[in-house]
Amino acid sequence: MNTPADVVGRAGAVLRAVSVSEPAGTTTSDVARQTGLARPTAHRLLTSLQTEGFLDRDGSGRWLLGPELYLLGTTAAHRYDVTALAQPVVRRLALETGESAFFSARRGEETVCLLREDGSFPIRSHVLHEGIRFPLGVATAGLVVLAYLPAAEVDDYLARTDLTTEYGEPHAAAAIRERIRRTREDGYALNPGLIVEGSWGMGAAVFDADERPRWALSLTGIEQRFRDERRQELGPLLLRAAYQLTRTLRSGASTGAVEGAGRR
Numbered sequence: 001m002n003t004p005a006d007v008v009g010r011a012g013a014v015l016r017a018v019s020v021s022e023p024a025g026t027t028t029s030d031v032a033r034q035t036g037l038a039r040p041t042a043h044r045l046l047t048s049l050q051t052e053g054f055l056d057r058d059g060s061g062r063w064l065l066g067p068e069l070y071l072l073g074t075t076a077a078h079r080y081d082v083t084a085l086a087q088p089v090v091r092r093l094a095l096e097t098g099e100s101a102f103f104s105a106r107r108g109e110e111t112v113c114l115l116r117e118d119g120s121f122p123i124r125s126h127v128l129h130e131g132i133r134f135p136l137g138v139a140t141a142g143l144v145v146l147a148y149l150p151a152a153e154v155d156d157y158l159a160r161t162d163l164t165t166e167y168g169e170p171h172a173a174a175a176i177r178e179r180i181r182r183t184r185e186d187g188y189a190l191n192p193g194l195i196v197e198g199s200w201g202m203g204a205a206v207f208d209a210d211e212r213p214r215w216a217l218s219l220t221g222i223e224q225r226f227r228d229e230r231r232q233e234l235g236p237l238l239l240r241a242a243y244q245l246t247r248t249l250r251s252g253a254s255t256g257a258v259e260g261a262g263r264r
Contacts, residue, residue, distance in 0.1 A: 010041070013037075016133065018065055021064075028046060053066045083114050085245075090117045096237060097219055098119040098120045099119045099121060099234075100128070101218070107133075109157065112133050113132045113141070136149075138167055139201065139218075140201040140218045143179055143203065144188065147184055147205070149212070170194045171194070187235070188235050188238055189202065189204075190231070191220075192226075200220065201219060203216050206246050206249065216242075
């Protein structure tokens with residue numbers, strides 16, 4: 001794990017660690033573990049952020065996002081919120097497939113899940129939820145975004161990033177490169193239960209006006225729902241939805257509605 005050296009970077013890492021735990025909250029020890037910070041350092045940052053209203057603490061001592069973040073987010077929403085444009089596409093994917101459908105955005109070297117819509121199939125995968133983050137190369141959103149970055153950026157990222165520490169050998173650089181190759185060949189990414197056994201997913205990239213992958217649509221469900229035959233149906237459906245959303249978001253960007261959304 002790359003622990004930020006500067007105070008602002010560390011504060012940002014702490015806020016992201018807390019955000020992943022919503023709505024249950026998290027402990028100081030968990031924040032320290034997720035950020036790579038010493039526990040006393042993590043506690044000092046948590047306390048300082050609480051003083052400024054960026055974090056809150058419940059009766060059991062668990063840390064939660066604070067009211068100041070809500071106020072800041074409300075102010076910034078008009079520039080960065082693309083979910084209103086993505087929601088109808090995500091909902092339609094869930095209705096047409098019966099699976100859980102998601103919309104994620106790239107933020108730096110991670111993807112963040114912004115939307116979730118559950119389909120009608122009663123057994124669901126709970127690997128993804130709104131607010132969860134994964135590094136590029138992990139989960140279908142992170143894999144498909146990485147796959148469509150320029151080769152030099154992919155090489156640089158894989159040369160300095162070790163995903164095996166947290167996600168195991170299936171996420172070694174060679175294995176990711178092979179999945180990138182398959183993703184480019186198929187047009188969509190496939191996660192055959194690499195994060196949670198039996199929980200499969202498919203993802204398609206959504207591109208900005210510069211043809212860069214800034215968002216992703218994905219579907220998740222149990223393995224039995226993602227056999228070869230059904231993937232032949234889901235793949236084209238997912239790609240069509242991603243193409244439609246790409247056009248919608250580009251149109252929104254031309255009017256300033258999605259200015260900066262997903263920016264690195």
